[in-house]
Each structure stands twice: as C-alpha cells, then as structure tokens.
Amino acid sequence: MPALLRRRCICLLPLAGGLLTCAVHGQNAPTQGDFGGGGLWQTPTARMADEGEVAFTASHVSPYTRYDFTLQPLPWLEGGFRYTSIGNHPYGPTALSGHQSYKDKSIDLKLQAWRESRWLPAVAVGIRDMGGTGLFSSEYVVASKRFGPVDASLGLAWGYMGSRGDISNPFDILSDRFRTRPTDTPGSTGEFSTYRYFRGPAALFGGFSYQTPWQPLVLKLEYEGNDYKHEPFNDNQPQRTPINVGAVYRLNQHVDLSVALERGRVGMLGFTLHTNLARSEGPPKLLDPPPPPRQSAPASQPLAQVDWAKVGRELHDNAGLRVSKVAQRGRELVVTGEQTRYFYDAQGIGRAARVLDNHLGTDIDWYTVESTVEGLPVVDTSIHRQRFDALVNHDLDLDAFRRSVEQDTPLPQPEQVLYQAAPKRLDQNLSLGYTQSLGGPNAFILYQLYANYDVDFHFTPNLWWSGDLDANLLNNYSRFTYDAPSNLPRVRTYVREYLTSSRLTMPVFQLTATQRLGPDLYGMVYGGMLESMFGGAGGEVLYRPMGERWAVGADANWVKQRGFDQDFAFRSYHVGTGHITGYFDLGPPHVLLQLSYGRYLAGDWGTTIDVSRVFRNGVRMGAYATFTNVSAKQFGEGSFDKGIYISIPFDLILPGSHRNSANLLWQPLLRDGGARLNRRYTLYDLTGERDTGAFQDNLQMITN
Structure with missing residues (x-):
C-alpha cells in the first residue's frame, strides 16, 4: 500500500510559492548531503540548521536517486524522511509495477550532543534508516569545528556508512555482542532495528567544506567509510577512491545546486530547496481591509443610542469578529463573538478596539472580547482602552502594554445587554483539494485534484449540520490496482476502492452539538457520516483549565464502515472506538x-x-507513532503506524488573512492497525484560543 501524502488547500500555487517567498536568511543554512540533512556528500556533519528550517533535496548518483525532506523542529534535533530509487532493481513484477524501479523508504534522526565553543567542536549522534528494510541503515557520531572559512568534520560510522569496517567497534568493551552486526532483517519491515544499532565494525569518515571568497560557492571534500562492497541486493559498486569532491552553488536564499565526483568515477547532480518557516511573517496582506481610521468620538454618548447593528457590521468586516452579543459591565464593554478572519487573535482584538473607539464615549475604560467557537465560550481577553491608545500612538511600549492585558475564563456576571445579533445560519466555501500517494508499487506518484464544496448550517449557535461534497477533476488513480494483504479488519486498506468507485463523493454529512459543562469543561456529541470511510455517532468531553499547560479529554464512538461510493450506504463491519487523551505543553520552547x-x-x-x-507564527512540525496489541506480523508491512507531519497557516502564504492551515502528512505505509477515526471537530482544536502563550507570543499583531 502506498504512503499517503495528503494536502487540502484553497489553491496549490500559493502554497508552493509561499514556501519560497518567506522572509528568511536561507544562506545561513548548512549545505545538504546526498542523503539530506546537514552534511558533506555521502556523510553527515554535526551542523544543525536554525530551528524552523525545512529542506527538500533531490540527488542522483548512479544507480541511486534520492528524494529527501528534512525538518529542524528544535535547535538540537534534525529529522527527515527519504525515498531512494534503486535504478537497476525493479519494484516488482512487470504486471504490477511496470518498469518502475525499487523505492526504499527511510526515516532519519540526528541529535546534537553539544554546540561548538571556542575550543570544543559541535558533536552530534544520528541514525539513518531507523526502521523498515534497513537497506541503508547506519549510525554515527560526528564532530565539526570551524576554522575561518573552513568547516572540518570527523566521525565514526557503523552499518552502511561504515561498511569498510576497518576499525574495531569501541563498544566491544561493554559487551561482546557489539562485535558483530546482524545481517538478517526483521520479520516485518517498519520495525525499529534497535538490535543492529551501533553493532559491528566501524569506519572513520570526515572532510572539509570551504566557503570561497565568492559567497555563492562552497567547495566540499569528503572521505567516506563505505567501500560499496555490501550494497543492497548485492549490487556492489566499484570504487576507485573513498574521496569525494564537489561544489555547491547557492543560486539564491532558497536554492542550492550541487555537483560532485564520487567513488572516483561517478558524477553526482543535486539540488536543494530550503526555507525557514518559523521566521516567516507571510506576504503583505493586500486583500485585508486597512485598520479603521481614528475618528473623534463624542465625549459622552449613552450606549443605548449607539447604532450597534452598524458597529456589529464594522466589527465583522474589519475585525473579523462575528458578533453575537454586546453588553456593559460598569465601565467595561463586553463583545461576544467568533473570530472568522485573523489567524492571530491579538490582531482581531486590536482591530475591534479601533472600531469601538470610533463609536464610544469616555465612559468606557475596558474592552473585553469574549471569544466563542461553535457556541462554546473559550476565553475573555480584556485590554485597557487608554493604554491601547497609547500603544497605537507609540507613547507606550509593547512590554508595558502587555502587563495590562488580561485573559480569563468566561464566567456569568451581572451585565446590561445592549445588543443581541441574529445568528448567521449558513456558511459555505468552495475550494480545491489535492490528494497524493507516494511510493506505491503501481506508481511512485498517484494524485487526485478535486473540487470541494463545504457547507455548515447552524440551527442554534451550539447545534449545526456539516456537509462536504467532492467532485473529482483530475487523477491517475486508475493505475491504482494493488490490494495490500491484511490480517485485520480492512478499516483503511480499502483506500483504493474509496478513491476510485465514484467521481462524486460525500465525505462528511454530520450533525454536531456542543455544550459548556463547567468553567473549564466542554462537551460535544455528533452523528452522521463522520469521515470518508466511517459513519456513526459519538461524543467527547474535554477538561482544559485556563492558564494551565495541560488538558485531558475522552471520546467514545460507535461507527460502521461506509460504502465505497461514499453516499448513504453502509457495509457490514462496525466497531466501538474511543480514546482517553492527555495534552501537555512542555514549553518553552x-x-x-x-x-x-x-x-x-x-x-x-x-x-x-x-x-x-x-x-x-503557527507553523507546526511533528511526528506520531501508535503501538497496539497487534503483533508486527499481524499488522503487516510497516509493523506499527507512524508518520511525520507539518502544518503551515495559510496566513503565511496568502495575501489575505486566513484562519485555516495547509496540512501535509507523510505515512510510510497505510495499514489497518492503529487506525483512528478522522473526526472533523475535536474539542482541543475548538478551544485553541485558550493557549494564552500563543496569544502573548503574537501580541505585537494587536496594532496591525
């Protein structure tokens, strides 16, 4: 079964363009090796990119073509995944794979043990090809030290990178078992090959990179520990010399071009696209309305005489706030509503304060926005009117203003209701979606482009119906003929049938109700067609105390497998499923x-x-793994469910503010074990504005 790399977005081109137009300093990123990650050619260095860096590297050195995606989520942690095409080895029988070459999947991890100082080098420990087939599995320790324009590295490798094996394993002193590296593979690919880590003979590797006086050009020379006499499928390669030499030309801040001579006889060509997502502030918001102009408000005006319907329209059009109620508590004005436009909550609150300033007299000192999401009161954010005016006029700095901002749990209080808005019933959106499958036996890339119509109809603020309608526009899934073996109920491996049975599908047809059960306790129930493969009913509760870095929730569901056409038909399989989940913010970071x-x-x-x-800025990089009571043999190829994902706010891509994100998920293999219900709504996401840390991190947006 192919790995799924899925992305749903408003438009594909802004996503691709946005990654290459982020305002970053890409030239500070270390050059990438043939295997991705900071390195020379075939070997890594101890260098780390700045946190938030992402890179895609493609390289070809016969018979291997590698496609690497590298993430730097933390200053000391580099991770990534890779596909290696072995050009002279077929994927499988011609009837199944045609002339497609074999594709090997790998996951890499590198940890920096300590950073470089004046006298000591940077040191890193890493593992390549942590699981799976282990065709290119290797472990290493490497040190790097900079001497002016020269960056020198020296390391010790085991496995593929150290296959020359001319150095005895230094871990022999701990146990005799380190002397020999097992050559057998796990019973099922996808397991972590811990029984081989740092086992067997080792080999030295190292080299130099030289930053030439011409800034775009970097020269690299490397000595590698692989003698190419133990290649996958016994396809050993001649090597005239273990020294590889080449150059990197940094075309601009985001593109590197590489050329090298490796093994003393084979040319290597490669390129890298890289950017720093954590530093991105997005393009200018040319499609957003300008902040409200400052007007002279009447010195004193009874609040009952304010045209609140007009104020509500301005709050929606300029501040993105869909107002449901306006109330007065003494010298405090409370606006209850849901943010619909701005990704950064502080920006919407700042816009709302400017709108209110133009309509209210001096008898109001505090503005409070009570944020709601799908009828749930989430957080009260209060700002002092005069201090906000001083901030906008540059008479008060941000840190001083920050101390006056309050965020609290919404609680019932005595108040005078000034305005109650008629609820909006209908929300609808038309967009493009994209589904992509990588690394399967039928073809390396299978894709689908579809039109998505998304509609929500609210009967009350807490009760609404959601529907999705997808229309296939362009795809090559007709080539998808592979039925993966399964020893479990086929809850996910019928993906081919769900993608190819109908050109018009209905992934979601769902009724949802929410309720606040206590100051920090939320509940939700739902029923209908909950996702493309399952329908049924369920519920969730979440306890998320205000100001805390933890939350706990539970969901329970009874679901039945849907028909392949994704209409109202069901198959016979049904199951009860649910989880208890703890959420823990370990920051900072x-x-x-x-x-x-x-x-x-x-x-x-x-x-x-x-x-x-x-x-x-809202970018998220993460990974997950699921371990169940299903054995690796019963689970099948992959051994357990796992994946790497990245989420990029559309706000960093588009010329207009947007609340949603583009989500990219890479799963090496899709299997039936460890499969969760893909629920459209979760209470943790709906109550995301309770993350007061994110609000404070982006408080500077309050003046935008």
Whole structure:
C-alpha cells in the first residue's frame, strides 16, 4: 500500500510559492548531503540548521536517486524522511509495477550532543534508516569545528556508512555482542532495528567544506567509510577512491545546486530547496481591509443610542469578529463573538478596539472580547482602552502594554445587554483539494485534484449540520490496482476502492452539538457520516483549565464502515472506538505532547504518542507513532503506524488573512492497525484560543 501524502488547500500555487517567498536568511543554512540533512556528500556533519528550517533535496548518483525532506523542529534535533530509487532493481513484477524501479523508504534522526565553543567542536549522534528494510541503515557520531572559512568534520560510522569496517567497534568493551552486526532483517519491515544499532565494525569518515571568497560557492571534500562492497541486493559498486569532491552553488536564499565526483568515477547532480518557516511573517496582506481610521468620538454618548447593528457590521468586516452579543459591565464593554478572519487573535482584538473607539464615549475604560467557537465560550481577553491608545500612538511600549492585558475564563456576571445579533445560519466555501500517494508499487506518484464544496448550517449557535461534497477533476488513480494483504479488519486498506468507485463523493454529512459543562469543561456529541470511510455517532468531553499547560479529554464512538461510493450506504463491519487523551505543553520552547490510550478502528487496543513543535507564527512540525496489541506480523508491512507531519497557516502564504492551515502528512505505509477515526471537530482544536502563550507570543499583531 502506498504512503499517503495528503494536502487540502484553497489553491496549490500559493502554497508552493509561499514556501519560497518567506522572509528568511536561507544562506545561513548548512549545505545538504546526498542523503539530506546537514552534511558533506555521502556523510553527515554535526551542523544543525536554525530551528524552523525545512529542506527538500533531490540527488542522483548512479544507480541511486534520492528524494529527501528534512525538518529542524528544535535547535538540537534534525529529522527527515527519504525515498531512494534503486535504478537497476525493479519494484516488482512487470504486471504490477511496470518498469518502475525499487523505492526504499527511510526515516532519519540526528541529535546534537553539544554546540561548538571556542575550543570544543559541535558533536552530534544520528541514525539513518531507523526502521523498515534497513537497506541503508547506519549510525554515527560526528564532530565539526570551524576554522575561518573552513568547516572540518570527523566521525565514526557503523552499518552502511561504515561498511569498510576497518576499525574495531569501541563498544566491544561493554559487551561482546557489539562485535558483530546482524545481517538478517526483521520479520516485518517498519520495525525499529534497535538490535543492529551501533553493532559491528566501524569506519572513520570526515572532510572539509570551504566557503570561497565568492559567497555563492562552497567547495566540499569528503572521505567516506563505505567501500560499496555490501550494497543492497548485492549490487556492489566499484570504487576507485573513498574521496569525494564537489561544489555547491547557492543560486539564491532558497536554492542550492550541487555537483560532485564520487567513488572516483561517478558524477553526482543535486539540488536543494530550503526555507525557514518559523521566521516567516507571510506576504503583505493586500486583500485585508486597512485598520479603521481614528475618528473623534463624542465625549459622552449613552450606549443605548449607539447604532450597534452598524458597529456589529464594522466589527465583522474589519475585525473579523462575528458578533453575537454586546453588553456593559460598569465601565467595561463586553463583545461576544467568533473570530472568522485573523489567524492571530491579538490582531482581531486590536482591530475591534479601533472600531469601538470610533463609536464610544469616555465612559468606557475596558474592552473585553469574549471569544466563542461553535457556541462554546473559550476565553475573555480584556485590554485597557487608554493604554491601547497609547500603544497605537507609540507613547507606550509593547512590554508595558502587555502587563495590562488580561485573559480569563468566561464566567456569568451581572451585565446590561445592549445588543443581541441574529445568528448567521449558513456558511459555505468552495475550494480545491489535492490528494497524493507516494511510493506505491503501481506508481511512485498517484494524485487526485478535486473540487470541494463545504457547507455548515447552524440551527442554534451550539447545534449545526456539516456537509462536504467532492467532485473529482483530475487523477491517475486508475493505475491504482494493488490490494495490500491484511490480517485485520480492512478499516483503511480499502483506500483504493474509496478513491476510485465514484467521481462524486460525500465525505462528511454530520450533525454536531456542543455544550459548556463547567468553567473549564466542554462537551460535544455528533452523528452522521463522520469521515470518508466511517459513519456513526459519538461524543467527547474535554477538561482544559485556563492558564494551565495541560488538558485531558475522552471520546467514545460507535461507527460502521461506509460504502465505497461514499453516499448513504453502509457495509457490514462496525466497531466501538474511543480514546482517553492527555495534552501537555512542555514549553518553552512550545513542544506539545499528546498521549492517547484506547481502542482503534480494527478493534485493537493501544497508545498513540504525538510530539510536535509549534512556532510562534503557527507553523507546526511533528511526528506520531501508535503501538497496539497487534503483533508486527499481524499488522503487516510497516509493523506499527507512524508518520511525520507539518502544518503551515495559510496566513503565511496568502495575501489575505486566513484562519485555516495547509496540512501535509507523510505515512510510510497505510495499514489497518492503529487506525483512528478522522473526526472533523475535536474539542482541543475548538478551544485553541485558550493557549494564552500563543496569544502573548503574537501580541505585537494587536496594532496591525
């Protein structure tokens, strides 16, 4: 079964263009090796990119073509995944794969043990091809030290990079088992090959990179520890010399071109696209309305005489706030509503304050915005009117203003209601969607471009119906003929049938109700067609105390498998599924750990561990792994469910503000074990504005 790399977005071109137009300093990123990640050619260095850096590298050195995607979520952590095409080895029988070459999937990890100082080098420890087939598995320790324009590295490698094996394993002193590296492979690909880590003979590697006086040009020379006598599928390669030499030309801040001579006989060509997502501030918001002009408000005007319907329209059109109620509490004005436009909550609150300033007299000192999401009161944010005016007029700095901002749990208080808006019933959106499958036996890339019509109809603020209608526009999934073997109920491996049975599908047809059960307790129930493969009913509760870095929730669902046409038909399989989940913010830096335990769609029980880094601009980089009571043999190829993902706010891509994000998920293999229900709404996401840290990180947006 192919890996799925899925992305749903308003438009594909702004996403691709946005990654290359971020305002960053790409030239500070280390050059990438043939295997991706900071390195020379075939070997890594101890260098790390700045946190938030992402890079895509493609390189070809016969018979291998490699496609690498590298992430730098933390200053000391580099991770990535890779596809290696072995050009002289077929994927499988011609009837299944045609003339497609074999594709090997790999996951890499590199940790920096300590940073370079005046006297000591930077040191890193890493593992290549952590699981799977292990065709290119290798472990290493490497040190790097800079001497002016020269950056020198020296390391020790085991496995593929150290296959010359001319140095005894230094770990022999710990145990005799380190002397020999097992050559067998796990019973099922996808397992972490821990039984081979740092085993067997080792080899030295190292080299130099030289930053020439001409800034775009970097020269690199490398000595590698691979003698190419132990290549995958016994396809050993002649090597005239272990020294590789070449150059990198940095075309601009985001594009590197590479050329090298490797093994003393084979040319290498490569290129790298890279950018720093954490530093991106997005393009100018040319499609946003300008902030409201400052007007002279009447010195004193009874609030009952204010045209609140007009104010509500201005709050929606300029501040993105869909107002449901306006009330007065003494010298405090409280506006209750849902933010619909601005990704950064502070920006919407600042716009709202400017609108209110132009309509209210001096008898109001505080503005409070009570943020709601799908009828749920989430957070009260209060700003002092005079201090905000001083901030806008540059008479008060941001840190001084920050101390006057309050965020609290919404609680019932005595108030005078000034305005109650008629609820908006209908929300609808037409967009393009894109689904892509990588690395399968039928073809390396299978894709689908479709039109999506998304509609929500609210009966009350807390009760609404959601529907999705997808129309296929362009795809090559007709080539998708592979039925993966499965020893479990087929809860996900019928993906081919769901993608190819109908050109018009209805992924979602769902009724949802929410309720606040206490000051920090939320509840939700839902029923209908909950996702493309399952329909049914369920509920969720979430306890998320205000101002805390943790939350805990639970969901329970009874679902039945849908028909392949994704209409109102069902198949016979049904299951009860649900999880208890703990959310823990480990920051700073803002690292979110999610631990879930429960029953999955195939009836298996287990735990999902999800760790992600969230940057202040909303970019998220993360990875997850699911371990259940299903054995690796029963799970099938892949051994357990795992994936790497990245989420990029559309606000960093488009010329207009937007609340949603483009989400990219890479799963090495899609199997039936560890599969969770893809619910459209989760209470943790709906209550995201309770993340007061994110609000404070972006408080500077309040004047935009």
